[in-house]
Amino acid sequence: MTYVTIRDVAERAGVSPTTVSQILHGKGRFSRKTRDFVLSMVKSMGYVPDSRARAMRSDPVKTVGLLVPDLRNAYFADMVASMEEELYARGISTLIGSFGEDSARQDSFLRNIMGQRIDGAIVVPKGVPTHGIEDVVRWGLPLVFVDRRVPGLTSVPYIVSDPGQGIRQALQALYRKGHRRVGFVSHSSLASTTLYERESAFRELTAEMMPDCDCPVVDCEGEYDSRVAGLDVLMAHHVTAVIFGYSPDAITMIGLMQKRQLVIGADISVVSFDDIEVFRLMTPQVSVISQQAQEMGRRGVREVLELIGAREDAADDDGKVASPQEANDSMERHMVAIPTIFIARDSIGPMHRN
Amino acid sequence: MTYVTIRDVAERAGVSPTTVSQILHGKGRFSRKTRDFVLSMVKSMGYVPDSRARAMRSDPVKTVGLLVPDLRNAYFADMVASMEEELYARGISTLIGSFGEDSARQDSFLRNIMGQRIDGAIVVPKGVPTHGIEDVVRWGLPLVFVDRRVPGLTSVPYIVSDPGQGIRQALQALYRKGHRRVGFVSHSSLASTTLYERESAFRELTAEMMPDCDCPVVDCEGEYDSRVAGLDVLMAHHVTAVIFGYSPDAITMIGLMQKRQLVIGADISVVSFDDIEVFRLMTPQVSVISQQAQEMGRRGVREVLELIGAREDAADDDGKVASPQEANDSMERHMVAIPTIFIARDSIGPMHRN
Known part of the structure; x- marks a missing residue:
């Protein structure tokens, strides 16, 4: 052969x-x-x-560690699978972990990979400083944050998602189709910064783009009952289109709308955050604002490989390894914002006059 | 502290x-x-x-490697997350990988973890013999297969899912509600042994439990169009209930049924394999046959820990490590079948006479 x-x-x-x-x-x-x-x-x-x-x-074959909060969340699973594919295509091995939003478990994984033959790590961290994550930075392991960052650890490059562009594109599409009452569904009990940023962007953009329109924000605090109540509020505002910040709310509330004999894409238009498979399987297919998990993963890989490369180049040049502080300082405040994008499908249609 | x-x-x-x-x-x-x-x-x-x-x-902290075909598949993501939780609760670290159904990637992960400080592995393998998986067995790493096995590697314990009990329970529930024409939707283009076993179990059990009834099996070979065609065939047979072997087919075909003004749980009853989140979020909630991914994960963990323990005990007793062949021989043909279970929800109801 x-x-x-x-x-x-x-x-x-x-x-x-x-x-x-x-x-x-x-x-x-x-x-x-x-x-x-x-x-x-x-x-x-x-x-x-x-x-x-x-x-x-x-x-020797390089190995990069990947750590995400929850593999049962399709968004993180997609991101981690994309990073693993990208690294494999470059001949680099991957070791994956998840920590169920538990700081102690996060630190346990980090301590473990520091004991393995590892060359770098890409982490979606708990948004609070912990000993484990501080040790990784102190130890000088090439490290990149994706989706979230840790306050105080400004030397670590991070890749964030910018919700603005996707919401703007969705509002433009809805406006062109005649919609003037667009609702947003949030989910405050998750205490998610990402979700809060989506809600803020929606408020700002509707104030700018549709200043004379009624664009209510409703909050689902729990599961089924709060979703029924949320739909009641949206209907009381006579919205003709809804943007969901949290995809599980969208799946349940679309079912509730259909149960009330509302035809999705005709009587009411629907857009949800997160480009997950189920939205392509539903009838009609649901329009989404995609965080581009794959693109975020690709950029995370590129950043960590640059850090690993910079470390090796420094070692080649001087005959000695650069101190972790030097390696990190050169990247200080390196932030990459990946824009969200709107993907139109049959769940949006021209505004119906009731 | x-x-x-x-x-x-x-x-x-x-x-x-x-x-x-x-x-x-x-x-x-x-x-x-x-x-x-x-x-x-x-x-x-x-x-x-x-x-x-x-x-x-x-x-020192022990580490177990977990390898699954695809983290984007909610079933494998759930299984791997359960195994990681179970191992963490016992103070054992985990290193996860996925291989996108690619044999070379599977072997690459296995080669990599053999170079790390690893104590055992739980693998959902490609169903064909490869050098990588044979090397792990030869090397004597404590190894357990879950969900699939590799022909020829009979010394490796494996945990399989038995579809029979869940299908039997679902058919009993439907029969009691008056259903006599139950359809099954398969998906042959996936070439999945698991799906083939579900279809066979359905054929056997309907022949045994409902010998005088018309219980057609239809095949979705592709995506949207084949699902529309599949629904036409089911309607031509006047089925009043449908069991889906592959959950993406269920999500799309439920939408198609609703589009045809069929009320789920009244005009037609629906059951799908795989206990995934979206079925709890849909309206009405979809009845499922659960593979008990968590239970499979737990048993996989227990088996691999027994292998690791047996190896250590042998080392303690003799002052030398047991040969891998000995360790493996003692487990020969160790198979655990985890029964599937039926979970009834609002998507099934009494048979409607049309």
């Missing part, structure tokens, strides 16, 4: 072997076009980073 | 410290009642296995 080598890929792509290697290892600065082209070549030619070849080059 | 010790827990629970320790480490044979009681004490008293105390006892 003959293996495709980096040299083969380089020749076909018309670049140097070093370029292919750097792109595979997330090093160097290349245009997105070059990077995508080379990676597509790698994929189509079936190049597989060979562990035996690596061992001979004494370049 | 004072820490709760194992001794404190033992005193309060009225058992010996050794019993608490054994239960925390999944060793020994205790009744489910004792085990649950001690673990609830551990939890309510806030006992945390202390890594410093462990280090002093030179009893």
Whole structure:
């Protein structure tokens, strides 16, 4: 059996072997076009980073740890699966953990991976400082936060989701279809910063884009009963469209609307946050504001690989490893905001006059 | 700050410290009642296995690897989260991976964890022999299969789901409500052994329990269009109840039924495999046949801890580690079948005469 080598890929792509290697290892600065082209070549030619070849080059397989609050949450599961795919395509191994929103469990995972052969970590942390996360920073492990950050740990790069663009696009689409009374459903009992930011963005954007309209915000505090009550409030305001900040509320309230003989996409238009599979399976398919979990995962991977690369380059240059403080300082306050995007489906339609 | 010790827990629970320790480490044979009681004490008293105390006892924290095909599949995500919780409660760390149904990725994860400090692994494998999985067995790592097994690797204990009991319970409930024409929806293009076993069990049980009834099996081969066609066939057979083997089919076809003005739970009764969150959120809530993912995870954990314990005991007894072959031989053909169970909700009701 003959293996495709980096040299083969380089020749076909018309670049140097070093370029292919750097792109595979997330090093160097290349245009997105070059990077995508080379990676597509790698994929189509079936190049597989060979562990035996690596061992001979004494370049052991790298491993990155990924930690998220909850794998039962489809958004985090999607994000972590995307990061794992992206890392695997670059020949990097992954070790995943979740911590059920429990600080002690988060710290336990971090302590464990620090005892393994690990090269970096991407973490969706508890939003509070803990010994475990502070130890990782002090220890100098290349670390990136995604979706949330920890107050005080400003040296850690983080990738956040910006709800504004997606809500703006959804409101524009609804406005063009004649909607002037758009409701927003929040869920305060979750005490989620992300959800609070969505609600704030909705308030600001409706004030700016639809200043003369009635755009109520209702709050589901619990499960079934609060959702029935929330729908009553929306109906009392005669809204013709609803944006849901929290997807489980959308699934239940769409069912409640149908039970009240409202035709989704005709009598009432519906948009929900989170691009999860069930919204593509429902009839009609539900329009969503996507956080682009995959794009967030990709950026998280790129950032952590840059940190790992910077550390190695420093080691190569001086013959000694840069202090973690130096490595972290150079990235200070590095924030990447990934915009949300609106995806229109049959759950929105022209405003019905009742 | 004072820490709760194992001794404190033992005193309060009225058992010996050794019993608490054994239960925390999944060793020994205790009744489910004792085990649950001690673990609830551990939890309510806030006992945390202390890594410093462990280090002093030179009893390092154990780590178990968990590998599933796809974290975006809610069933596997739920199973893996349950196993992680169960292991954490016993003071054991977890490293998770997924492989997107790709054999090379599966083997890459296995090679990686064999290079880490790992004590055992629970795997939902590709159903074909691969070098990676054979190497793990040869290497003697304590290994358990869940949900699927690999032909030829008979020495590895495995936990499987038995669809029969859940389907029998669902058919009994439907029969008692007067249903005599029950359809089953399969999805052959997935080439899933699990789904094939569900379909076979349905055919056998309807032949046994409802021999004079018309119980058609329809096949969704693709996505939307095949689901529309499948519903047409079911309606042509005048079925009054439907059991879905694959939950995405259920979500779409329930929407299609509602679009045709069929009231779920009145005009037509619906049951789906897989106890996923969306079925509790829908209106009406959907009756399910649960694979008991959590119970499968718990049993997988128990099996792997027994293997790890057996290995250590052998090392204690002889002063040398048992050969992997010995450790595996003692478990030969160890299979545990976890029954599925039927959970009735509002999506089933008395048969309507049309």
